[in-house]
Amino acid sequence: MIRKRKKNTLFKVLIYLSAVVLTLYILGPFLWMFISSISPEIELISGSRKWFPSNPTLKRYEALINKVEGARFRTAFFNSLIVATISTILTMFFGTLAAYCYARFKFKGKKSMVLGILFTQMLPGAAIVIPIYLFMSSLNLLDTKVGLILVYTGFIMPVAIWILKNYFISIPQEIEEAAIIDGATTFQILFRIIIPLVTPALFATGLYSFITTWNEFFFALILTGSNSKTIPVAITEFSTQGGVDYGMMCTAGVIGSIIPLVIAIIFKDYLVSGLTAGWAK
Amino acid sequence: MKNLSRKNLITLLLPSFLFIIFVFAVPIFYSIFISLHHYNILLPYHPFVGFKNYIKLFQDSVFWSSLKITLYFVVVAVTIELSLAMLIALLLNQDFKGREFLRVILMVPWAVPWVVNGIMWKWIFNSEFGVLNKLLLQIGIIEKNIKWLGKPFLALNMMIFADVWKETPFIAILLLAGLQAIPIDYYEAAEIEGANSWVKFCRITLPLLKPVTFVALSLRTIWAFKSFDLVYALTQGGPSQGTNLLNFYIYQTTFSHLDFGYGATLSLVLTIIILVITLLFYKFILTEEE
Numbered sequence: 001m002i003r004k005r006k007k008n009t010l011f012k013v014l015i016y017l018s019a020v021v022l023t024l025y026i027l028g029p030f031l032w033m034f035i036s037s038i039s040p041e042i043e044l045i046s047g048s049r050k051w052f053p054s055n056p057t058l059k060r061y062e063a064l065i066n067k068v069e070g071a072r073f074r075t076a077f078f079n080s081l082i083v084a085t086i087s088t089i090l091t092m093f094f095g096t097l098a099a100y101c102y103a104r105f106k107f108k109g110k111k112s113m114v115l116g117i118l119f120t121q122m123l124p125g126a127a128i129v130i131p132i133y134l135f136m137s138s139l140n141l142l143d144t145k146v147g148l149i150l151v152y153t154g155f156i157m158p159v160a161i162w163i164l165k166n167y168f169i170s171i172p173q174e175i176e177e178a179a180i181i182d183g184a185t186t187f188q189i190l191f192r193i194i195i196p197l198v199t200p201a202l203f204a205t206g207l208y209s210f211i212t213t214w215n216e217f218f219f220a221l222i223l224t225g226s227n228s229k230t231i232p233v234a235i236t237e238f239s240t241q242g243g244v245d246y247g248m249m250c251t252a253g254v255i256g257s258i259i260p261l262v263i264a265i266i267f268k269d270y271l272v273s274g275l276t277a278g279w280a281k
Numbered sequence: 282m283k284n285l286s287r288k289n290l291i292t293l294l295l296p297s298f299l300f301i302i303f304v305f306a307v308p309i310f311y312s313i314f315i316s317l318h319h320y321n322i323l324l325p326y327h328p329f330v331g332f333k334n335y336i337k338l339f340q341d342s343v344f345w346s347s348l349k350i351t352l353y354f355v356v357v358a359v360t361i362e363l364s365l366a367m368l369i370a371l372l373l374n375q376d377f378k379g380r381e382f383l384r385v386i387l388m389v390p391w392a393v394p395w396v397v398n399g400i401m402w403k404w405i406f407n408s409e410f411g412v413l414n415k416l417l418l419q420i421g422i423i424e425k426n427i428k429w430l431g432k433p434f435l436a437l438n439m440m441i442f443a444d445v446w447k448e449t450p451f452i453a454i455l456l457l458a459g460l461q462a463i464p465i466d467y468y469e470a471a472e473i474e475g476a477n478s479w480v481k482f483c484r485i486t487l488p489l490l491k492p493v494t495f496v497a498l499s500l501r502t503i504w505a506f507k508s509f510d511l512v513y514a515l516t517q518g519g520p521s522q523g524t525n526l527l528n529f530y531i532y533q534t535t536f537s538h539l540d541f542g543y544g545a546t547l548s549l550v551l552t553i554i555i556l557v558i559t560l561l562f563y564k565f566i567l568t569e570e571e
Contacts, residue, residue: 121503124555127552130308131311132304236400265388
């Protein structure tokens with residue numbers, strides 16, 4: 001195999017130059033938010049020409065992490081952890097069962113169900129949030145974690161089913177056929193044979209669901225209050241209540257991004273395969 | 282494909298089905314019901330008003346200007362995002378040192394919550410202490426601070442700028458996966474025929490990338506129509522309604538003015554707009570394939 005590629009120097013320089021520009025473009029804004037979060041107030045608003053504070057401080061992080069003024073922020077952080085974790089587990093469990101059905105069996109109404117799944121992705125949150133708000137209010141589930149978990153589980157279910165279904169289809173059916181001949185039931189096949197085979201896929205889909213629910217804002221804004229507020233809602237409160245405290249806003253932004261960022265960077269390959277399995281097919 | 286016993290089928294499908302029914306299906310029908318009523322949450326009665334809310338929509342100038350702004354936002358943002366993502370994907374498909382690092386940091390904007398994206402740019406665009414003015418002053422491009430979010434049209438474009446940062450990487454990831462799936466033999470065959478890079482790009486890369494590009498385009502268009510978090514965190518729809526995207530206008534109507542009936546009407550109209558555009562996309566791609 002001979003690949004004749006005349007990669008002249010100019011081409012190489014161009015590539016590295018674009019790579020540097022791209023790196024700055026992607027990391028610059030987030031780094032600036034981080035730098036601002038560790039800049040003392042006086043340097044933040046002095047209009048100084050420096051790019052890094054002369055006296056960096058972790059005061060704001062301390063305030064949010066273990067001072068009284070950060071109590072509500074911490075509650076929001078734990079609310080987010082609980083809500084995102086439980087909705088992800090529920091979605092993965094029930095979603096796997098459904099996705100297996102869609103991938104393997106023929107049944108009446110299957111086609112319209114698949115269309116229905118796609119249709120849910122077109123609905124703007126606003127079109128469903130008013131009735132959900134009214135239901136929640138009549139069931140006394142407004143501003144509760146349980147209410148939010150139920151809504152989120154339904155909310156990400158279609159996407160999870162969609163991604164998982166594409167994974168299940170890629171598994172050769174011969175494996176199951178052999179098991180059927182041996183007399184295994186559908187559930188035995190699913191839990192003993194299929195699920196162990198698709199563990200990476202389940203993991204990828206789970207991470208995707210977790211990040212999506214962690215970052216979700218629209219439903220959280222409308223359905224939660226002081227008891228069950230999640231982290232995205234808590235972050236916006238630094239900029240909308242009264243005056244804007246830019247330093248605290250940046251600090252809250254950095255803390256609120258840590259979990260999804262760490263997940264995305266460590267498990268990049270899983271997530272990319274999940275995203276492409278879900279959308280690129 | 283096998284058939285499954287009814288009992289097993291129900292056990293497998295029912296739980297997830299119920300969630301989807303209660304979170305999507307029932308609410309959308311109930312929204313239609315609400316839209317036919319004068320539904321103010323503070324009032325004890327919600328009288329039936331027929332299509333009055335829909336008629337109101339045609340006379341509502343805020344709705345029309347919001348629709349115009351939304352269309353501008355969607356078309357400009359999605360066009361820039363797709364073009365930029367294509368360039369990034371082509372770059373990351375090249376062989377160079379640091380490529381893996383770039384692929385990893387591409388995940389950063391994707392993972393950052395949408396509201397954090399909003400507050401981050403709000404601080405960067407800040408007219409007094411923001412880093413954008415600082416940077417441009419230092420290079421000498423501008424002479425005095427600019428109020429980036431101070432004028433309606435400028436603010437809308439800055440909002441697009443913020444959206445592009447957050448959304449482009451996702452499309453680039455999809456396109457890159459598409460690029461990597463193209464067999465290298467195709468390019469080798471073309472090289473033997475003496476094709477140059479541009480010809481190879483137009484004749485091999487683009488046509489083979491069409492399906493995934495189309496998916497990315499339709500997904501992004503749908504999502505851009507639904508933009509809310511960014512508006513809320515960055516501009517709250519201002520100044521003078523200049524960044525008041527439809528989804529944000531619906532939120533305000535419903536939860537600030539408490540007009541649930543009209544809010545439901547607006548949200549259904551937005552749903553129909555998204556639906557029609559998605560169907561047009563699919564019709565277009567189907568006729569292309571014939």
